[in-house]
Amino acid sequence: MNNPEENDGGAFCPGCGVLFQRENPDAPGFVPASLEIGDGTICRRCFRLVHYRQATKAPLSDDHVCRMIRDEMERADGAIVFVDAFQPDRNPAMDRLLKGWGKPILTVINKFDMISEWFRSGTALRRLADILEIPKDHFITMNALDHASVKKATTWIERRFHPGARILLIGPVNSGKTTFLRSACTEAHRVLRSPMPGTTLRPVTISSAQLGMTLVDIPGFRSDDPWIPILCPECLVNLQPGKKPNRLTTSLKTGDSLLFGGLVSVEVLDIPRGDRVGIAAFTPERLVLHRTRADRVEELLDRHAGGLLKIPCPGCRRTLKEIPWSRSETPLSKGRDLVMPGCGWMTVWQGEALFSVHAPDFFGYRIRTALIGGDDVHEC
Ligand SMILES: Nc1nc2c(ncn2[C@@H]2O[C@H](COP(=O)(O)OP(=O)(O)OP(=O)(O)O)[C@@H](O)[C@H]2O)c(=O)[nH]1
Numbered sequence: 001m002n003n004p005e006e007n008d009g010g011a012f013c014p015g016c017g018v019l020f021q022r023e024n025p026d027a028p029g030f031v032p033a034s035l036e037i038g039d040g041t042i043c044r045r046c047f048r049l050v051h052y053r054q055a056t057k058a059p060l061s062d063d064h065v066c067r068m069i070r071d072e073m074e075r076a077d078g079a080i081v082f083v084d085a086f087q088p089d090r091n092p093a094m095d096r097l098l099k100g101w102g103k104p105i106l107t108v109i110n111k112f113d114m115i116s117e118w119f120r121s122g123t124a125l126r127r128l129a130d131i132l133e134i135p136k137d138h139f140i141t142m143n144a145l146d147h148a149s150v151k152k153a154t155t156w157i158e159r160r161f162h163p164g165a166r167i168l169l170i171g172p173v174n175s176g177k178t179t180f181l182r183s184a185c186t187e188a189h190r191v192l193r194s195p196m197p198g199t200t201l202r203p204v205t206i207s208s209a210q211l212g213m214t215l216v217d218i219p220g221f222r223s224d225d226p227w228i229p230i231l232c233p234e235c236l237v238n239l240q241p242g243k244k245p246n247r248l249t250t251s252l253k254t255g256d257s258l259l260f261g262g263l264v265s266v267e268v269l270d271i272p273r274g275d276r277v278g279i280a281a282f283t284p285e286r287l288v289l290h291r292t293r294a295d296r297v298e299e300l301l302d303r304h305a306g307g308l309l310k311i312p313c314p315g316c317r318r319t320l321k322e323i324p325w326s327r328s329e330t331p332l333s334k335g336r337d338l339v340m341p342g343c344g345w346m347t348v349w350q351g352e353a354l355f356s357v358h359a360p361d362f363f364g365y366r367i368r369t370a371l372i373g374g375d376d377v378h379e380c
């Protein structure tokens, strides 16, 4: 366990992994001079998160995270790569880092509970394997909040690593690395998990008596979520998928727009055959989906930020308005997803159409093979 005595440079906050400091009250690791650092001490940022659910941002670049991983790789015997089932993605920087390492790397697709009910039996693993380009028997799915699921995962891990192994937990922010650590090792009860992306800020090392292994929880990569540098902490927390993400199934005609909260709007520009296209949109629980006519979008965004469209709050709407927005066209047909990082995705279950994605300049969408296929969407 990261404990106050462990490092000769000073003591670490067990909540976020940062070195305690007494100089800067606004930075992570701060403890006031009047407070003696003991066994149960956590820094001010962690204290506020635990007791007031007040989240603050603490910038950390992916380059910095990669450097931390590189340092840890020298001593480690392998890694568990976490994937967020709601946003299954590969991180190219991480792939480059781990390539040629020569030590076992397992993949855990966590938060599977968020999407599992939308699949017909058996299709989920095949589709996840296709999207992530990994063989079906090289990963498992997990719900890190569920005891039985974590037990299944630890048994799988124990079979693949030798006793005493030191294993790195790597993956995007909010993929549940710390949640798993806490669920799997009683020794980790003071390490913080939270819906604020970027809770863990430095590697946190836990020796688990139960597993007979050491797990090193590494801060998450942030570049997969373009909203992190822009939105306020409250909006970022609101943007987390929660336990039960939304699904809206509908059909749209030319000139219709679908608003993903007030962050992105998708307009139907043209339907080559027929006059409607059947779509399904999957979004975080609190990101309101709103259907309107394209010419009303701006007015809605201005009038309803923080209200009907919960995200962004009025302050973040002002920030977003200062950034140029752009439009980009993409055709989409059955079997393909339009992935909007941080906002979920949209799939076509019937027909095809030319769509226009209207979003702030920094935002980039992707097209992928459908995660939840057209036939599954139609039926559930
Ligand atoms: N529904 C569901 N929620 C989960 C699961 N695992 C984690 N969460 C939630 O996801 C959020 C993020 O979890 P963390 O464990 O803090 O994520 P992390 O990967 O450590 O994130 P960073 O420290 O920011 O890198 C928390 O609100 C958890 O409760 C899961 O399997 N299912």
Ligand SMILES: [Mg+2]
Binding pocket: 177, 178, 179, 192, 193, 199, 200, 217, 219, 220
């Ligand atoms: Mg964490």
Ligand SMILES: [Zn+2]
Binding pocket: 013, 014, 015, 016, 017, 018, 028, 029, 042, 043, 044, 045, 046, 047
């Ligand atoms: Zn802390």
Ligand SMILES: [Zn+2]
Binding pocket: 231, 232, 233, 234, 235, 236, 312, 313, 314, 315, 316, 317
């Ligand atoms: Zn906000």
